[in-house]
Amino acid sequence: MNRIRKITRVLIALLLLHLSAGAQNFVSKNIRIGLFSSTPLEDIRAVSDKGNAVLVSKTREIVVQLDVKTLEFDRKLMQEHFNENYIESDKYPNAKFKGVIDQPIDFTKDGNYGVTVTGTLSVHGIDKKRTIPGKVIISNGVVQISTEFNVACVDHNIKIPKLVFAKIAEFITIKAEGKFNPLK
């Protein structure tokens, strides 16, 4: 009897282990991240396809990181000004969001979830606590995310001189989307 109990215990432990192994991690190296600034004088857009991201399904933790130098503008001089004068990419090479998805999600089932993610947005060396809205779509083991939110330049100590104030918006719209693949 005792023996049977012991075997059951081991079986349960094995089952738990199997479950925890089944909790998938997802990664992506090509999250598309774009920024958009709109004023009556000028629309400025830039985009990068080189965002890195990690999703730990068990803890619902999500991290998205971008090497800001990979953002491409159609005007190279604009890109240089962005890196030199505004984001100071030699000093602060990465922009990062690290947070936890607030709603429970079953990553093993296909589905379409509207979520919010609470965490820290780090841009230009300044961390800001944010809750941002997003969408999670799961189909055939592939997780797709998308989000759109505004960032106030002043929140991250990005100064726009009075001289060019009319050309750059105080709030920059950030869009991010991409597919995660399960990590094997």
Add this chain to the structure above:
Amino acid sequence: MNKIKYLLISFSLFTLHAQAQEADSLLKALDSGRVASTVDAAFKSTHVVLSHSSETQKKHDLDLRIRHHFGDIGGRFGSAHTLYGLDVATDLFIGLDYGVTDDFTVAVGRSKQDELFNFSGKYKLLKQKTDASMPINMTLFAQLGWIAREPLNNSEFAQYSDRFSYFFQSIISRKFSSRLSLEVMPGYLLRSNVEDNGDAKNLFSLGFAGRMKITKRLSFIADYTLVNGLSRPKDLTESYYNPFGVGLEIETGGHIFSLNFMNSEYIVENNFIPNTKKSWSKGGVRFGFTISRNFTLFKSKKEDPDKKSKIY
């Protein structure tokens, strides 16, 4: 049996622990493949005060540059009679620089002095990297000068080729911090038209230049070119000086203004390297300015709509 249980427990503890740091360590693993990026914008402009910087024009960008050197502030030709040199224009320059690629710029310009036309090519050979793999920028510069004015006497420009001069320079720069960039410029000038008969036709030069950012948009710039004391003979009837300029550079996104003070009367290398006859110590300093405006030409039509900028 106990052993197995112990193993299982310790293993599950291990996986739990691993999971707590998982997101960050996974991100680090993704990050590790990243290549070092280049250090951009050692200088804001393609020129410092008198000399060239190691920067080239961006692809399909056209820079219109207007430069002006006034007369002596002090000395015999300066003071209140000429409004400290402002009545005099020793040299005027209009030029266009065009980026064929991000690394290769072609330029054409014309100066008042000698009615000199200049045609130049500038190629960025090496680019400073954020890691130690490449510590410097290196740009090669070649310029042809063509004197278009009438000869001053019958013997000048005996052959048509005497009107031409050639200047070669390699520009080595390094951005030491976001504030400070320095460069060294060894150069060689070949010419036929020599003002002083005892002077060497061909001259070595060694330039030094730097930029110190005061704020994000305002920089202090300076350059100095060593000509005397290199290959130049010492016993000349005219006294020549080494060109030295200092300035303030103001950048407003697309425009660059710089307010300069220098001892050289001339604007283009083929002129100011051999012919600077004024000295800082004898009131030969003059004011000058540069206005540079950048235009973007030929934007690709296939461009990603997510990076399209628009000016209304």
